[in-house]
Structures are given as structure tokens and as C-alpha cells.
Amino acid sequence: MPSATIIAVGTELLFGQVVNTNAAYLSRHLRDLGVSVPYHHVVGDNPGRFRALLDEALAQTDIVITTGGLGPTQDDLTKEIIAEAFGAPLEYDDEAKQRLDEIMRGFGAKNYTENNLKQAKLPASATIFYNDAGTAPGFAIEKDGKVAIALPGPPREMKAMWQKGALPYLAKLADAVIYSKILRFYGIGESALETALLPIIDGQTDPTVATYAKEGECAVRIASMRKTQPEAEAAVAAAARRAKELAGQHLYSEDDKDYPEVVVDLLRAKGLRLAAAESCTGGLFAGAITSVPGSSDVFDRSFVTYSNKSKLDLLRVSPETLAREGAVSEQCAREMAAGALAHSDADIAVSVTGIAGPTGATCDKPVGTVHFAIATKDGVEAYERHFRDRGRQVNRSVCVLELCDIIRKKLLL
Amino acid sequence: MPSATIIAVGTELLFGQVVNTNAAYLSRHLRDLGVSVPYHHVVGDNPGRFRALLDEALAQTDIVITTGGLGPTQDDLTKEIIAEAFGAPLEYDDEAKQRLDEIMRGFGAKNYTENNLKQAKLPASATIFYNDAGTAPGFAIEKDGKVAIALPGPPREMKAMWQKGALPYLAKLADAVIYSKILRFYGIGESALETALLPIIDGQTDPTVATYAKEGECAVRIASMRKTQPEAEAAVAAAARRAKELAGQHLYSEDDKDYPEVVVDLLRAKGLRLAAAESCTGGLFAGAITSVPGSSDVFDRSFVTYSNKSKLDLLRVSPETLAREGAVSEQCAREMAAGALAHSDADIAVSVTGIAGPTGATCDKPVGTVHFAIATKDGVEAYERHFRDRGRQVNRSVCVLELCDIIRKKLLL
Numbered sequence: 001m002p003s004a005t006i007i008a009v010g011t012e013l014l015f016g017q018v019v020n021t022n023a024a025y026l027s028r029h030l031r032d033l034g035v036s037v038p039y040h041h042v043v044g045d046n047p048g049r050f051r052a053l054l055d056e057a058l059a060q061t062d063i064v065i066t067t068g069g070l071g072p073t074q075d076d077l078t079k080e081i082i083a084e085a086f087g088a089p090l091e092y093d094d095e096a097k098q099r100l101d102e103i104m105r106g107f108g109a110k111n112y113t114e115n116n117l118k119q120a121k122l123p124a125s126a127t128i129f130y131n132d133a134g135t136a137p138g139f140a141i142e143k144d145g146k147v148a149i150a151l152p153g154p155p156r157e158m159k160a161m162w163q164k165g166a167l168p169y170l171a172k173l174a175d176a177v178i179y180s181k182i183l184r185f186y187g188i189g190e191s192a193l194e195t196a197l198l199p200i201i202d203g204q205t206d207p208t209v210a211t212y213a214k215e216g217e218c219a220v221r222i223a224s225m226r227k228t229q230p231e232a233e234a235a236v237a238a239a240a241r242r243a244k245e246l247a248g249q250h251l252y253s254e255d256d257k258d259y260p261e262v263v264v265d266l267l268r269a270k271g272l273r274l275a276a277a278e279s280c281t282g283g284l285f286a287g288a289i290t291s292v293p294g295s296s297d298v299f300d301r302s303f304v305t306y307s308n309k310s311k312l313d314l315l316r317v318s319p320e321t322l323a324r325e326g327a328v329s330e331q332c333a334r335e336m337a338a339g340a341l342a343h344s345d346a347d348i349a350v351s352v353t354g355i356a357g358p359t360g361a362t363c364d365k366p367v368g369t370v371h372f373a374i375a376t377k378d379g380v381e382a383y384e385r386h387f388r389d390r391g392r393q394v395n396r397s398v399c400v401l402e403l404c405d406i407i408r409k410k411l412l413l
Numbered sequence: 414m415p416s417a418t419i420i421a422v423g424t425e426l427l428f429g430q431v432v433n434t435n436a437a438y439l440s441r442h443l444r445d446l447g448v449s450v451p452y453h454h455v456v457g458d459n460p461g462r463f464r465a466l467l468d469e470a471l472a473q474t475d476i477v478i479t480t481g482g483l484g485p486t487q488d489d490l491t492k493e494i495i496a497e498a499f500g501a502p503l504e505y506d507d508e509a510k511q512r513l514d515e516i517m518r519g520f521g522a523k524n525y526t527e528n529n530l531k532q533a534k535l536p537a538s539a540t541i542f543y544n545d546a547g548t549a550p551g552f553a554i555e556k557d558g559k560v561a562i563a564l565p566g567p568p569r570e571m572k573a574m575w576q577k578g579a580l581p582y583l584a585k586l587a588d589a590v591i592y593s594k595i596l597r598f599y600g601i602g603e604s605a606l607e608t609a610l611l612p613i614i615d616g617q618t619d620p621t622v623a624t625y626a627k628e629g630e631c632a633v634r635i636a637s638m639r640k641t642q643p644e645a646e647a648a649v650a651a652a653a654r655r656a657k658e659l660a661g662q663h664l665y666s667e668d669d670k671d672y673p674e675v676v677v678d679l680l681r682a683k684g685l686r687l688a689a690a691e692s693c694t695g696g697l698f699a700g701a702i703t704s705v706p707g708s709s710d711v712f713d714r715s716f717v718t719y720s721n722k723s724k725l726d727l728l729r730v731s732p733e734t735l736a737r738e739g740a741v742s743e744q745c746a747r748e749m750a751a752g753a754l755a756h757s758d759a760d761i762a763v764s765v766t767g768i769a770g771p772t773g774a775t776c777d778k779p780v781g782t783v784h785f786a787i788a789t790k791d792g793v794e795a796y797e798r799h800f801r802d803r804g805r806q807v808n809r810s811v812c813v814l815e816l817c818d819i820i821r822k823k824l825l826l
Contacts, residue, residue: 014450016440017625020433023455027429037427038462040455042436049451212430276717282703283696286717290695293771293805301723303716304689304699309758310714314727345722358706392706 002174003036005057009069009078010153011044022067022151022158029162031208032178032223033170035063045075054085058146065166068153070136072115078150079123079139086143088123095130096120096137103135129165133157140169147173171225179232180223182256183243186216186405193218196247200239207239216398219256252408259404260288260295266411267298267348274407275346276302277315277336279327279353280370285400300346305336315339328353330371330382337373338380348410349375350403354385356395370399374406381410415587416449418470422482422491423566424457435480435564435571442575444621445591445636446583448476458488467498471559478579481566483549485528491563492536492552499556501536508543509533509550516548542578546570553582560586584638592645593636595669596656599629599818606631609660613652620652629811632669665821672817673701673708679824680711680761687820688759689715690728690749692740692766693783698813713759718749728752741766743784743795750786751793761823762788763816767798769808783812787819794823 006026012018023040030037038061043050050069057064069078083090097120104116119136122128126139134157140149149166151158171178185193190213194201197220201209207224220243224235244251253262267274276285286302289295303314308327311317317335325331336351354370361367368387373380383406387398419439425431436453443450451474456463463482470477482491496503510533517529532549535541539552547570553562562579564571584591598606603626607614610633614622620637633656637648657664666675680687689698699715702708716727721740724730730748738744749764767783774780781800786793796819800811 013437014440014453015444015623016437016442017623019437020453024426024429024432027427029429031428038457038459039466040427040433040453042453044451046451053452210428210430278696281700282708282712283691283699283715283717286696286719287694287700287809290717290719291806291809295695296719299695300720301716301718301727302696303714304696304703305714306699306703306709307713307758313756314714343726345720393704396700396704 001034001036002063003038003061004030004063004065005039005041005061006037007050007053007057007064007066008040008042008153009045009050009066010042011075013042013068014044021155022153025155025159026065026067026162028210028221029167030065031210032180032221032225033167033174034206034208034225035170045069045077047077047081050077051081051085054081054148058085058148062145063147063149063170065149065151067151067158070119070138070150070152072119072135074115076118076136079121082141082148082150083123086123086141086148088125088141090121091124092120093122093128093137096122096128099130099137100135127165127169129161129169131157131161132164133160138165140166174225176225176227177229177232178223178225179229179236180221181236181240181254183220183222183240183251184253184256184259185218185220185247185250186252186259186401188218188247188250189213190218193220193247193250197243199246200242207235209239209243215394216401217259252405258288258292259401259408261292263404263407264289264292264295264298266408270411272347272411273298273300273345275300275340275344275349276403277340277349277351278302278304279306279311279336279351280356281352281396281399281403282306284396285350285352285403288400288404300344303336303340303343311336314343316342326365328355328365328369328371330373330384333371333373334375334380334382337375341375347376348407350407351375352399352403354395354399356392356399357389358392368395370402372399372402372406374410376410414447414449415476416451416474417443417476417478418452418454418474419450420463420466420470420477420479421453421455421566422458422463422479423455424488426455426481427457434568435566438568438572439478439480439575441623441634442580443478444623445593445634445638446580446587447619447621447638448583458482458490460490460494463490464494464498467494467561471498471561475558476560476562476583478562478564480564480571483532483551483563483565485532485548487528489531489549492534495554495561495563496536499536499554499561501538501554503534504537505533506535506541506550509535509541512543512550513548540578540582542574542582544570544574545577546573551578553579587638589638589640590642590645591636591638592642592649593634594649594653594667596633596635596653596664597666597669597672598631598633598660598663599665599672599814601631601660601663602626603631606633606660606663610656612659613655620648622652622656628807629814630672665818671701671705672814672821674705676817676820677702677705677708677711679821683824685760685824686711686713686758688713688753688757688762689816690753690762690764691715691717692719692724692749692764693769694765694809694812694816695719697809698763698765698816701813701817713757716749716753716756724749727756729755739778741768741778741782741784743786743797746784746786747788747793747795750788754788760789761820763820764788765812765816767808767812769805769812770802771805781808783815785812785815785819787823789823
């Protein structure tokens with residue numbers, strides 16, 4: 001199994017101004033390639049320290065991937081030091097220079113500074129990765145069976161260059177292609193999901209199947225490295241089919257979509273419009289649905305009825321319900337959903353009312369008690385849930401996912 | 414200047430399942446102590462590799478701080494290896510054992526396993542940090558002028574133990590105390606803020622003043638290390654006063670509160686209730702305000718009027734306004750705010766309507782065009798903003814901050 005060290009270069013990381021998310025991203029993707037990662041390092045813009053770490057990493061592992069330090073300033077030394085370590089002189093690269101010309105013209109700059117031009121100098125014999133999302137190019141260089149790959153620091157640039165340049169480069173070195181997909185699950189914990197998927201996790205080397213816990217939900221990443229794209233895709237598809245057999249009742253997306261996006265897609269496919277009446281989520285459900293570009297096709301309105309008075313005014317919840325059952329009750333949820341449907345242009349309306357904490361709990365309604373309802377022209381259905389208290393913000397986020405789940409299941413009936 | 418290396422121990426970090434946020438947190442706090450951090454490392458649950466990194470780090474820097482690997486399983490080896498490196502035998506610690514007893518009883522466990530008990534064994538001569546947020550204790554150990562500090566991996570436990578145990582320990586080593594505070598700014602970019610604050614940044618060694626860019630806003634961290642608490646507090650207070658003189662018009666919190674919390678506090682202090690009418694933010698403003706515990710004291714309702722029809726129905730925006738000016742217009746924002754005030758129990762109502770992108774832009778209304786209004790019994794004021802397009806999600810988050818800013822400025826008049 002080949003191995004890789006990830007070295008992030010940047011004083012801003014050592015000052016704690018930026019969190020090193022790049023290392024986690026690269027580690028996940030290196031796993032797909034069957035590459036083990038025994039070390040992450042972070043070092044500042046210090047040539048001596050970086051060179052020492054680089055030499056050590058090249059001695060310990062087959063591949064070294066660096067992020068950061070490719071920019072135009074004097075501090076940016078990653079390229080120079082890797083070139084030195086690999087004994088490769090820096091030379092102007094025509095395409096890099098031309099791209100830089102275009103970017104500089106776009107900024108209205110008439111003359112280069114020496115620093116700007118520095119970005120067009122790259123190690124001779126390196127494979128260049130041009131930067132579609134920024135200015136600094138990256139590269140890969142090989143010598144004596146060791147590989148160094150230099151990527152930019154900003155995550156958006158790094159990811160784009162990894163996908164387009166570095167990943168295909170490493171796959172080609174292994175004479176293989178990589179294909180991966182991410183499945184999203186709701187309503188099952190990570191360890192239960194892992195147990196359910198054991199038949200495709202245990203003892204499998206390709207495709208690899210890894211679970212990740214997210215807030216209130218889980219993701220499963222399936223990746224295959226094969227000789228050809230169709231083989232890799234077929235291996236991933238077969239594992240995805242098995243995953244669906246094993247835990248399909250909790251699967252909501254086969255292509256890494258967020259739950260609100262899945263809901264918007266389903267509503268659009270069915271030609272239906274949605275409204276909401278929110279109490280404990282306080283607008284977060286509407287905020288999540290409208291985070292999806294084009295959601296105006298399917299989303300009509302939300303009544304964020306935080307006060308009891310607003311539930312009476314806008315949704316016509318009955319004063320008797322509030323007095324007798326309280327705002328956090330099945331009856332109130334039902335009347336909220338029915339009211340939202342009646343006072344909107346929607347075909348489906350959902351409601352949520354619950355105790356998000358830390359205050360507001362009573363003996364019979366602890367934090368995590370939440371009532372949901374969904375109303376259509378055929379009637380109203382209610383759901384009572386007792387979530388584990390994970391703090392106000394997570395409790396509210398879980399309510400948003402639960403609303404998505406209720407809508408998806410209703411639409412798939 | 415003393416120096417420290419931060420080593421995170423955990424295979425989950427090398428698999429990319431968890432991002433190493435601990436290193437950034439510790440780095441920020443070590444800076445307050447005047448400790449430089451030349452390296453962060455991540456290594457798996459591998460005794461040989463961890464020991465080699467630890468020895469190297471102890472040779473290179475004065476202090477080594479580890480996170481993770483303190484748990485009850487066989488994999489958790491941080492404590493054993495540090496004890497070995499410092500030549501300190503592991504011994505049962507009475508208080509650690511007693512705390513473990515209580516936790517185990519709480520779980521209803523009758524018998525310990527050998528693994529559970531392992532957590533109560535700690536290096537002889539170490540200063541023990543008991544864990545108030547979890548089970549595994551941490552510790553600090555000194556030898557030959559070198560210090561190792563072992564903290565747990567989960568960020569919540571790590572931060573609690575840092576604040577209560579490790580930070581005071583290191584401050585005491587330096588015969589000093591630390592005091593810090595964070596100021597929050599809106600409406601000024603990080604580099605402009607840094608320029609404005611140069612008089613208290615440049616050439617200052619104590620208190621240290623560092624700026625951090627957050628999404629759409631900035632934070633400034635001021636920290637002082639002095640012989641006594643009053644001296645440190647006075648130094649920070651003096652720098653905070655200067656910061657206020659230099660950039661006070663953009664300062665919204667002197668104690669690291671989020672903007673919605675500042676708004677809720679102000680409304681509560683003035684005995685006023687708030688309502689909102691949201692279009693492009695789609696409920697995120699109400700979601701942000703209601704993220705503050707106890708916001709029900711001051712928040713009445715929000716009308717998430719995403720469709721034009723909902724603006725007519727719920728806010729009585731005039732059809733002529735929508736036809737002539739469009740939904741993204743000053744007039745529409747004014748009518749939305751006035752409508753929210755009229756159809757709620759609030760004393761103040763705000764509105765927002767704009768182009769969040771990526772779709773919906775026109776020639777004269779590019780992405781980032783947003784109209785805001787605020788209505789009180791004294792009338793309606795409108796604000797037009799042209800934000801730089803930073804993608805749909807950030808554009809919407811900035812609108813939420815801008816609404817908070819408009820409300821705060823109105824309340825402070």
C-alpha cells in the first residue's frame with residue numbers, strides 16, 4: 001500500500017487564524033486511491049523547517065502533498081524548496097505566464113512586479129496543474145520513486161486542482177481510475193449504519209466503504225480504483241445497490257445532495273408547492289429549503305409563528321388548543337399545518353412545534369419533545385418525536401431534517 | 414520566546430473523518446501566552462510513530478501539547494508513551510479513580526473492565542487535569558526544562574480542560590496570568606480593520622492584538638499576560654478602549670457575542686418586540702434571532718414571503734409596486750416592513766428583499782442587490798445595499814448581519 005504525508009504550509013495555520021480543513025479532504029480522497037496517510041504536518045513560511053519536514057516525509061512515505069505557499073509573495077517558498085529537493089531548476093512556463101497575463105489584464109494591471117511573475121516559474125520536468133479558481137499553478141514532480149505534489153492553500157482552489165489535476169495524475173501513476181459516490185442517510189446512527197453495512201465494509205478492499213457522522217445524519221462514501229472507468233463505476237454501483245438493500249429505508253440521497261435539495265427536487269418533479277408553519281425552528285426550515293437555488297419554483301411561504309399570538313393571528317390555531325394542550329402539542333401542530341395550508345397557495349404544508357432548550361422544558365415535555373404535522377387536501381397527519389437533547393442549535397437542525405424526512409416519505413407514498 | 418509543538422493523535426483525523434480544529438484553538442491561546450508554535454502534527458494510534466514525533470518535538474520546542482488518545486481502549490496510547498518518554502511510571506490516582514467510579518455508577522455499570530480502569534492510571538509526578546466534560550483525565554509533566562501536556566481529543570473536553578487546567582498551569586510556569594477578550598466588528602473588512610488598529614498592533618508585545626476574518630464580519634482578539642489578574646485586565650481594557658476610539662463605529666460587541674444575541678439583548682433592555690418580513694433570506698434572519706435562548710421575550714413572528722403572492726396576502730404589498738418596481742425594490746421593502754409591523758404585535762419590523770443568486774439577476778439588479786427597511790410607529794426607513802457576490806449562502810448570511818446592524822443602529826439612536 002503506497003503512503004503519503006500531507007504538509008500544510010502557512011503561518012496563518014500556526015496562528016490559529018485558519019483551520020486546516022485541506023488535510024481532512026485530501027485524506028479522504030487518498031483513501032479512495034488506496035493510499036495510507038500516516039502523518040499530517042503544518043509548518044510556517046520558514047524555508048529551513050519546511051525543507052527538513054519535506055526531506056523526512058520523502059524518506060518516510062512515497063508521496064508528499066503540500067498545500068499553501070504557492071502565492072506571489074516572498075514568504076511563499078513551497079515551490080522553490082520542492083524544486084531544490086528534487087534538483088529541478090525553476091523555469092518560466094509559457095501557459096502559466098499567458099494565464100497570468102490574462103488575469104493581470106483583468107485586474108487592469110499594466111506592469112508585472114517581479115513577485116507576480118514568480119508564479120509563472122515552475123520546476124523543470126514537473127507536471128503542471130493550472131489553477132482554474134485562482135492564480136497560482138500547482139504541480140507534481142517525481143524522482144527516484146518519490147512524488148511531491150504542490151497544491152494551493154485556499155480550499156476552493158485546492159479542491160478544484162485536486163479533482164482536475166492531482167487525483168487523475170495519481171490514478172494514472174497507479175495505472176487506474178477512481179470513481180466514488182456519497183450516499184446520505186437520515187434516521188439511523190453512525191454505528192447502527194456501520195453494523196448494517198458490515199457485509200460491504202468488512203474485509204473489502206475495493207470498493208472501500210466508509211461511514212461519516214454528520215449533524216443528525218450520516219454519509220457513506222463508496223470508492224473504487226480500477227483499470228477502467230466503467231469497471232470502477234460498476235463496482236461502486238454494485239456496492240451502492242447492496243447498501244440500499246441493507247439500509248435503504250434510511251437512504252435519502254444517492255448523490256450527496258443535502259436533504260432540502262432532495263425535497264425541492266421531489267416537489268418540482270411532482271409539480272407541488274410547499275408552505276410551512278414554524279415555531280421551535282424559528283425560520284430555519286424555510287431558510288434550509290430556500291438555500292437551494294431555484295427553490296422559488298416550489299416554495300411559497302413560511303409562517304414563523306414564534307409567539308402564541310402569532311399562531312392565533314396567522315394560522316388560526318384555536319385559543320382552546322393553546323390553553324388546554326399548550327403550543328407544544330399534537331393538536332397545535334395539526335392546526336398549524338392546516339392553517340398554513342389554508343392561508344397559502346401551497347399543496348402541502350408542514351408544521352413544527354417543540355422544546356429546543358435550554359429553557360422551556362416541563363416535567364412531561366422535556367427538551368427534545370417535538371410535534372410535527374403535514375397537511376394536504378386529503379387531511380393532516382401528526383408525528384411526535386422525542387429527540388436526545390444535543391443543545392439548542394443541533395436540536396433545531398435535527399427538526400429541519402425531520403421535516404424534510406416527513407415530506408419525502410409523504411411524497412414517495 | 415518559548416515554543417510549543419501541537420501533536421494530535423487519532424486515526425480518525427488521518428482518515429479525514431474529523432477536522433483538527435483543536436490545533437487552531439490551542440495556537441490562538443498559546444499566542445496569548447507569548448508562546449510561538451512552529452509545528453502542528455497529526456499521527457495515528459501508532460506507538461512507534463508517536464514516540465518518534467514526540468521525541469523530535471521535545472528536542473525542537475520547549476512544550477509539547479497532545480490532543481487525543483487518552484480514552485479507555487487499547488488504541489489509546491498517548492499517556493503511556495509520554496510517561497515512558499518522561500521516565501514516569503503510571504500509578505492509580507485516587508481522585509481519578511473516584512470520579513470514574515461515579516461516572517460508571519451513573520451508567521449503571523456494576524463492574525469495571527481493565528480498560529475502564531486504565532483511565533485512572535496517570536504518570537507519577539504529573540499535574541493531573543480532571544475532566545469535567547468527559548471521562549479521561551489529562552495531565553502536565555515536566556523534566557529537564559521540557560513540558561508535555563496531554564489533553565483529550567473531543568473539542569468540548571479539550572477546551573474545558575485547557576481553560577481550567579492547562580492554561581493556568583502554563584501561566585503559572587511563566588509566573589503570570591492571562592486575560593483576553595474578543596471584540597466583534599461588522600461593516601469593515603479585515604485589512605481595513607487591521608490598518609485602523611495599527612497603532613495598537615504594530616510593535617506591541619503585550620497586550621497582543623490579532624484580527625480574524627469571519628463570514629461577513631471580523632473579530633479582534635486582545636490578550637495580555639501580566640503578573641497579576643488586575644494588571645492583565647487593565648491592559649486589555651486599555652487596548653479595547655483604544656480599539657473603540659480607532660474603529661468604534663463598526664464595533665458591535667465587546668464580549669464576543671454574535672450579532673443576533675446583541676440585538677436580542679438590546680431589544681430586551683428597551684422592552685421592545687420585533688417582527689420580520691423576509692424574502693431573499695428565506696427565514697434565516699428569524700432563524701438567527703431565535704437561535705438565542707430566551708428570544709421569545711422579544712421576537713414575535715416572521716413572514717417568510719418567498720412568493721410574490723405571499724407578499725400580497727400577508728404583508729399587503731401593493732400589486733402596483735410588484736408590477737412597476739418588482740419585488741427587489743425600495744418600495745417593496747418599505748411596504749414589507751410596514752406590513753409586518755401592521756400585521757404583528759411588534760414595535761419594530763424589518764424587511765429584506767434582494768438577489769441572492771446564482772439566478773434571478775437582471776442588468777440593473779445584479780446578484781448582491783438588496784433592499785432593507787425598518788418600520789416603527791414613527792415611520793419607515795429604507796436602505797439599499799450592493800454586496801459583492803460571494804455565493805448564495807454567504808450573500809444570505811451577510812443580509813442577516815446587515816439586518817442586525819440596521820436594528821442595532823436604530824435602537825442606539
